[in-house]
Amino acid sequence: MTPRPHHLLLHPRPEVRSHSRSRAAALALTALLLAGCGSGVTTQDATPDPAAALTLENCGREVVVDAAPTAIVGMHPAQTELLLRLGLADRMAGQAQAAAQALPEDVAPLAADVPVLGEVAPPSREELLAVEPDFVYAPTTYEFSAEQGFASLDQLEQSGAAVYVATGGCADRRMTGEVTDLFEDLTALGEAFDVQDEAEQLIAEGRADLEAVEEATAEVAPLRVAQVYYEGGTLQAIGAGIEHDILLRAGADPVHSPEQEAFSDFFAAPLTPEALAAEAPDAIVFAAYDEEHEAATREYLTTTFPDMPAVAEDRLIAVSTADMFPGTLGNISAVEQIAAALYPEQF
Template identity: 55%
Template sequence: MNSSPTRILPPRRTALLATGALLAAVLLAGCGTGVQAADGAAADPSGAGGAYPVTVENCGSEIVVDRAPERVVGLDPSQTELLVRLGVADRLVGQAQVANHPLPEDIADQVAGVPELSTETPPAREDLLAVEPDAVVAPTTYEFTAEQGFASMEQLAQAGAVSYVATGGCAERRQTSEVDDLLTDIANLGAILGVPDEATALAGEMSDRLDAVDAAVAGQERPTVAQLYVEGSTVSAIGAGVEYDIIRRAGGDNVFDPAEDLFEQFFAAAVTPEEIAARNPDVIVFGVHDDAQEAQARDYLTATFPEVTAVREDRLVAVPSSGLFPGSVGNVTAVEDVARAFYPDAF
């Protein structure tokens, strides 16, 4: 994306009936991304609690939104969950990649009637445009790859839709993304959707949970950790990105490092069993999609690394893949679960 402002106008099907209001600029301290409402901004007539227009920085570009979107699509269950927790389940007109991981039980019923636009891959361009979205939220820029047959940001803009990418999924941020990027997304989406109070409450909950982990693991002897993804007999090591930061926030020291050549181009890299054995981690954390994959991965790791400390001491920690996507509430849950596995007596 370029760095010039992109103005997204509201669909013609909803008129903008404005009344005067004033909203001071809201800046996210330490997050590197700002949300602003212009002086003299108008209160949104749709009933949302924000003021418009608002300007949001996302992936190096500015998006200007003139009113609260009313037809929203989450392009991954992680983003769909975030939208529901922000209180806009009634605005969802589509959800995508629904087979990647299930939604949490406490919110699944709220999207039961929302059309499923795709199962394992992003939806085809025609299928996404057919539901006439005015906002589309994705975990990464990949979901907007026109060459793959998906709707690009430009095509969505022409149709009157805002495209928002999780901060940790921006191309220039993917290698260095952190769990705290979720707080940026909550604030940005709260401004875009006109639900600032809900965003403040959700961000506060996430921050409180992370602070509790920080307090619990402070002063503990940190284990060495290999974070892996196992597919059959192929093993990839995670050495950067939000996945790496989850281990750090949980109180572990990853045996793979973002500065290594392995991770110069991507946050994960295929590694040999010999490489993992040589680093001999105290704990192995691995992402899984379901129970069957977890069982297969455990069997492989146990058979392949019998002399590695993590296997000998039975410290193999499975993490749902839903907790590893950028911009996911599951990032916080993953930090909590991994920290409990590292320090069971601290919680």
């Protein structure tokens, strides 16, 4: 089985995290916990020169970019994909965690000559600093955990690298993140890399895609949808953050929501089979990191809940874990995929 990516859907509540877990498990449980504050762009001139320094407001920090970066590192395939779609392949010094998720087929060839840093785990401090990046783009702040042996924010900044974390990956944004946080990232990155036209095009396309889904689902009778994550015999409900917003934008009536006590301080909560069966959802959405994981989740759901409407009516909808990472175009793809699976007659 492919080692798990450090997807936040698996991250336990901070107060019960075990430091004795394996490195692979820690990676699998980390990314989505660390998602938060908004980002913005300010410049030192009313009519900025693209090559002039600008300041990105990011996760409560000021990130100064002195000139358009030429040695960029994407810290997860979700970020690497976005950088490639901005036309930055020839400016990339590395792609991290490349074995965690495959890049989409249409952009994968663009990354053929981009050095791979780390396989499933984020690169070590030494590995990342060795490529001398001048800009590092990450989905969360976990990729900069010094206690894990990764380069810290301070170490990267001291080496001359600007570090940008996806808006939805900032710590205080995790519970309230939205799909449209991506557009803040694209605006900031477009300014930083002097590819404003490319960024604006992706924003326009993304907004159009979301609007198309909204129009297509405007008159439907919303189906009740549970979003879960299953692995190793453990079932979790997902009830807040970007994942919840994805369901809403897909026209679903989520079974779990931020207003429920179980999600008052964390976006995921343990879920018993009995509790899920009692809800009798019309559909279940679940994230999977590879085909084997998807198959295992489907087998569990179909054998455990054979009479549940979601199973009986074949509405088990698998989405890629990469599409749930903050700062990725996959958030929009997930909205489209889920909506089309729920209401095929509308598409």
